[in-house]
Amino acid sequence: MLAIGLTGGIGSGKSTVANFFADLGIIIIDTDIIARHVVQSGTVALKKIVDHFGNEILNKDHTLDRNKLAGKVFNNPEEKKWLEKLLHPLIREEVVNAKKRVTSPYCVVVIPLLVETLPNPDIDRILVVEAPQSLQISRVQHRDQRSESEICAIIESQATTDERLAVADDVLMNEGSLEKLRADVNELHKKYLSLSGTSQA
Numbered sequence: 001m002l003a004i005g006l007t008g009g010i011g012s013g014k015s016t017v018a019n020f021f022a023d024l025g026i027i028i029i030d031t032d033i034i035a036r037h038v039v040q041s042g043t044v045a046l047k048k049i050v051d052h053f054g055n056e057i058l059n060k061d062h063t064l065d066r067n068k069l070a071g072k073v074f075n076n077p078e079e080k081k082w083l084e085k086l087l088h089p090l091i092r093e094e095v096v097n098a099k100k101r102v103t104s105p106y107c108v109v110v111i112p113l114l115v116e117t118l119p120n121p122d123i124d125r126i127l128v129v130e131a132p133q134s135l136q137i138s139r140v141q142h143r144d145q146r147s148e149s150e151i152c153a154i155i156e157s158q159a160t161t162d163e164r165l166a167v168a169d170d171v172l173m174n175e176g177s178l179e180k181l182r183a184d185v186n187e188l189h190k191k192y193l194s195l196s197g198t199s200q201a
């Protein structure tokens with residue numbers, strides 16, 4: 001099973017690109033969704049997080065307050081390491097299981113922090129989505145009503161464009177229209193079908 005790891009900085013267009021692949025019938029494994037799944041109510045991981053950070057990490061309805069957790073680990077390498085040690089194996093297990101169920105000729109695994117967490121044994125190629133920083137900021141501002149300084153702090157905490165490009169097998173430059181991005185995804189799809197040994201219909 002050919003697995004494409006899709007990554008890029010905040011607001012670069014990962015989810016948009018993943019949706020375009022899904023429109024082509026390609027199975028998407030989204031580690032953002034899996035990361036939510038493994039800390040759902042009743043999971044061992046959530047219990048460990050509460051034991052570690054206290055009840056204040058929960059919302060009123062006893063679900064995990066993800067923003068608060070993100071705040072706890074954002075500038076705290078030790079807490080971040082603790083959390084990653086807990087969650088990464090659980091996320092990985094779900095990715096491995098999801099890959100076994102893939103019915104399309106290849107799959108796309110969305111991993112926002114792929115470059116920051118290499119090596120990754122579950123993917124065969126790295127697809128990087130890049131957008132100029134000014135577009136990342138304006139698109140995320142428009143989508144989330146977040147402040148520019150908040151978005152910049154996240155960009156600062158992520159891998160740099162150069163670091164991403166250094167490990168990329170394929171790059172999508174997302175600085176034009178959505179139509180252009182979709183056309184570029186269609187081209188990559190042909191390449192991935194060919195790499196997967198599937199002839200195009």
Ligand SMILES: Nc1ncnc2c1ncn2[C@@H]1O[C@H](COP(=O)(O)OP(=O)(O)OP(=O)(O)O)[C@@H](O)[C@H]1O
Pocket residue numbers: 008009010011012013014015016017112139140143174175176177178181
């Ligand atoms: N080429 C484009 N033209 C216009 N808007 C775009 C384009 N690409 C993405 N967007 C918009 O920019 C926003 C960010 O894109 P998207 O959510 O796909 O990025 P992302 O990399 O998944 O972000 P995150 O890191 O937060 O998950 C979305 O609202 C999306 O609709």
Ligand SMILES: [Mg+2]
Pocket residue numbers: 014015016
């Ligand atoms: Mg996204």
